[in-house]
Amino acid sequence: MKKKICVVVASRANYGRVKSLLIEIKKNKKLKLQLILSASAILQRFGNVLDIVRNDGFKPDAIVYTVVEGENLETMSKSTGIAIVELSTCFANLKPDVVVTVADRYETMATAIASSYMNITLAHIQGGEVTGSIDESVRHAITKLSHIHFPATEKSKSRIIKMGENSKFVYNTGCPSIDLIKNTPIRNNRYQINQNGVGCIIDFAKPFLLVVQHPVTSEFGKGFKQIQHTLKAIDKLKIQTIWLWPNIDAGSDEISKGLRIYRERNINSKISFFKNFEIDDYAYILKNCICAVGNSSSFLREGEFFGTPVVLVGTRQNGREHGKNIVKSNYNNEQIYNKVKKQIKKGRYTSKQIFGDGNAAKRIVQKLISSSPPIQKKITY
Amino acid sequence: MKKKICVVVASRANYGRVKSLLIEIKKNKKLKLQLILSASAILQRFGNVLDIVRNDGFKPDAIVYTVVEGENLETMSKSTGIAIVELSTCFANLKPDVVVTVADRYETMATAIASSYMNITLAHIQGGEVTGSIDESVRHAITKLSHIHFPATEKSKSRIIKMGENSKFVYNTGCPSIDLIKNTPIRNNRYQINQNGVGCIIDFAKPFLLVVQHPVTSEFGKGFKQIQHTLKAIDKLKIQTIWLWPNIDAGSDEISKGLRIYRERNINSKISFFKNFEIDDYAYILKNCICAVGNSSSFLREGEFFGTPVVLVGTRQNGREHGKNIVKSNYNNEQIYNKVKKQIKKGRYTSKQIFGDGNAAKRIVQKLISSSPPIQKKITY
Amino acid sequence: MKKKICVVVASRANYGRVKSLLIEIKKNKKLKLQLILSASAILQRFGNVLDIVRNDGFKPDAIVYTVVEGENLETMSKSTGIAIVELSTCFANLKPDVVVTVADRYETMATAIASSYMNITLAHIQGGEVTGSIDESVRHAITKLSHIHFPATEKSKSRIIKMGENSKFVYNTGCPSIDLIKNTPIRNNRYQINQNGVGCIIDFAKPFLLVVQHPVTSEFGKGFKQIQHTLKAIDKLKIQTIWLWPNIDAGSDEISKGLRIYRERNINSKISFFKNFEIDDYAYILKNCICAVGNSSSFLREGEFFGTPVVLVGTRQNGREHGKNIVKSNYNNEQIYNKVKKQIKKGRYTSKQIFGDGNAAKRIVQKLISSSPPIQKKITY
């Protein structure tokens, strides 16, 4: 009988991280893919991933609405509670052999709890990394609930083992997000991307910037001020800019408010705002922008692979492993402005493939087939 | 202004573990106690702790019903989800400075998530220990969400630090449950305890056994068979026995069923069944029984302090630190029978005070006053 | 394509009421049966209906745990909320054409809301009756949410139309519970029933009483006193008695406590306590007892069909249509005692078939096939 592997995709970012894995699971004869979409992955406001998933040939086994509106710390917590209730029912129906959860967003904790509490083997991708925000706590707590670990780097692997996990079930496979972007083209004009943007029209034949700045939950209440600095710096640079709306983390409302006010007052700015992208469009943009600004983890991960110059703003990625393409800045418009200038001048970096060589999904699938950890965990010391 | 310390009590066992701390917080002028009762702590079926709490002079700030009936793995998970939803609302209303959570039961995870997600400092008592059941995973996951740690032993402290926690905020205070039992009397006749039991009348002037056997969630589905072995051994011993019903963990239903069937068929057995005890009655029983049988963590903790001979059945406490009073047995009626015989013959042990000297609550209160860890956590390696 | 008919069964009583309908739907070629089990129907404590349902050849499409423990008014309300959340997901997955809900228990409101809010045609069985308890409000509120009505009597039909419902979609079909019991045998000895009881052994060759007394939610807090009166009366009668535990309504805890205390103190009483019965066993008992005592709606419904003498205690069935077999009593032990005595003397009554002739399910199925009410309701005046 096929081993049933259930993957829970909870956001647009999640999907990008596991798409190559979904493909590999689906085509493997020993495995049966079960796909659940939840949280922001099915909300129009975040660019419904559902349609993209279907276009990619996947058929979700369950679609669960779990987000309690409010975008503050309280509703972040409540949404996690609702997600546990819903996912418990899903898992009871689907009876997976292994549940796969990805990374460290607050709602991935729901997947981890429902799965481990129900004695279902839990596999975790991208554990062992270090960052800021609540993600830092969530990631390591998920590690302590997981039975199989697929970290993306050697350092992450070593950290997971240090935390007391059984090294027999910790595999450095590289990150499946790299698999997907390996063959991203350089500089062909992607005019059609403009269709989903609001604001100026981007000329992809000319230099452009990319900005992605999410809230930092542990600095809740400061997002509105923080985004002013980035906006001021970008505005002053007078370079055409692709700006992605923030994700659904607590504090998202504050940042969105800042962006909306800016937009209403600067109808003729050089910024175009986007809700989300197809994965390969995003890869194309990240690869070809002259500098990426903000705090997206994709800057450190896919950005390093591409050698994209990055100005990393604030604390969200504090402590995460990164390449030389990263230059850090405080929430300070002058500092951001100056560092972007320097990065543009410096130009593209050479990648060291820190987060993998693009064959992660294949390795993960092999281990999903061969690994059978005991359901009863025990710390190694 | 007083620092607001919110303690969430989720079961009868929880309350015993923190009662001494509640007393110390309440009488300290720099702290304001906020008390929440939830989960099985407010259910009649488990001997409503609410009345006991009120008799002890505490006034709960919130009472939240969170248990989804079913007593299986799915409802264990769902109950945790509901608890997160409810506790989020509580914390939003009460606005505590620090939330205190205790030990490792599945529902304590709800406290940990709601608190840490809402940027409220989380303090964890009894972290760093090692056991079986889902508790093992839960305990370490809570450690990774907590800002302040109050382990009960040196080994536990060292484990928490090894997991990457900042040693500045890890304090070995001993276990507050020991505080409470320090002055438990020996061998006065407590005839009135019989009032709440069902079955034979215990003569406290004569030798008696204590049995407490909870389900092991990671062995869900095997509880009915497991309890038969213990029942058979005890029945054969023909010694008067105080038997405590199991707690609310997934699998409780299976064990209860075993007990009910036994009871109906053995009206005249020497066993008396109890739903719960006043804390000092339980301490009295644990101290004065000639042998304790089953898998309660109190056998290793308070039992070691008293020097009570114990036959520890099965895997629930696997790996937990313990003293010489513990003898282990498989789920096997002959083995249990023989080992109880031996332990009775051996008699009382001498305590090494592994879990503390009885001054834990005082130490914890001092640290709650003086510690101010950053809300943004970061692993130390 | 077959019309999908989704029936939600939320308790043991529910199942008895619709079993004949489930059979008819299942064997009809134009319909596809979807079966959901929820609430107390899947709890061990109430005699898991799940096994019975499976033995009867049905395969549930979903099993949803919805009961928040506590058995008080607050948890009754919360359980309804959880049930709405869960049933919404179920309906979104199953996409039924018609949802069927039965009677008036608090949790049936969840079915009615999820269905009507999701623009799914809602059919209601047993609307238009009059009783006490919260059931009275729930029943009529469900009528106002329902698109098709299957009342069991002419008076009920007329009441539904008076409430402003379109008479085109109100059909007096009789009650499907009568279908099931039409051929219940008289007086064969059913010794095997004793297996599930606790207490004395019932000799079915000799006269016996039946007692079923549920809580009245609108008199919450008074159940413990109320049950004392019934217990005292029955005890004094010295006739062997089959006593069914109360259902899960708020207040159930109070009544159970009363029963438990009585049982512990009267080991040798002539009462045998049962958690639940197979449907035909219950029918057999109700038909053959010399008097039924308490407040079960089955006394008025199936009891009238059998002509069973009944002493109806308290307000729970206030206002419900009934036959001559019913004699009413207050919560007063002497009154109950005397009236039972009289009813026994009087003996069996002749039935007028108020609640139908035993062909209800067939009629309902025909209407489910032919009726297509508009999803937009409108009051008729």
Add this chain to the structure above:
Amino acid sequence: MKKKICVVVASRANYGRVKSLLIEIKKNKKLKLQLILSASAILQRFGNVLDIVRNDGFKPDAIVYTVVEGENLETMSKSTGIAIVELSTCFANLKPDVVVTVADRYETMATAIASSYMNITLAHIQGGEVTGSIDESVRHAITKLSHIHFPATEKSKSRIIKMGENSKFVYNTGCPSIDLIKNTPIRNNRYQINQNGVGCIIDFAKPFLLVVQHPVTSEFGKGFKQIQHTLKAIDKLKIQTIWLWPNIDAGSDEISKGLRIYRERNINSKISFFKNFEIDDYAYILKNCICAVGNSSSFLREGEFFGTPVVLVGTRQNGREHGKNIVKSNYNNEQIYNKVKKQIKKGRYTSKQIFGDGNAAKRIVQKLISSSPPIQKKITY
């Protein structure tokens, strides 16, 4: 002791309807006001009512996040479930003597269920009216759960009594929303209103239109097409227009999408879009516009009082009592266009005060003080 009256406000519309009542309760010495804000009333996206409420001098006793994101039929149902869970806890804490719920939005059902299930007297404002959408079913179901009724018209009162409610507790008080607008001024320039709009600047000295078009839940999936007709008609009229975003009902997303697309493509249109208004600003606009277009119930209620010409589009208000100021149109742009033209030509109507004389709140307060209906309801026939 003061009678505790708990009012649950679940949306911006709700608040407008009960503000005059909140004022009267607050200043009455025999009553104590308890105020709960929930659902869309506390969401930024719908113009957080919280700030307005506080500016008006009220202090909410509880703020509960209940909206599950998705804006479809499934999440509408789920949100109601979550609201029941949360409001149960609120009522258990606040212990009100009477709960007041308003009108017929889907989430008001949560208030009605939690209150009636917990044996708390439920008072309902604006019952007995007739409309389309799910509101029609919700409104009458709430009537069947309520103990005291405050309908706004004689016809509504008569309908409630016909539904079987006890006429002793049905009072035609008029609608409290009329209280608030009685003294709304004519034609002074309110330039500052423009600050919150997006789009063209409204010159209040010149003629302007008002458009408010909400989704119709029973026509879910058709909203996008429906709004095109209204947009086309208004665009063609070339009159400056104040357009209010739709409420949170299922289908809101479809309408919003239509509006957003229009707005992006018609930067220079004569429409200004608003998320919400202060109550007196809205009254001013409704009173002074030359025609109101769409399906807001305020057009029939406050609009009749002002004599504002209205073109009522579609089925949402089907069957609701209205004055001569209402002209109906299908979802058809030519029809809408022509009827608006005619209404503008016709000019202001004379009010018949169908929905009250502006003293409703005072009457309601008197009845809240003097009425004590039994908690056990019973239909009158």
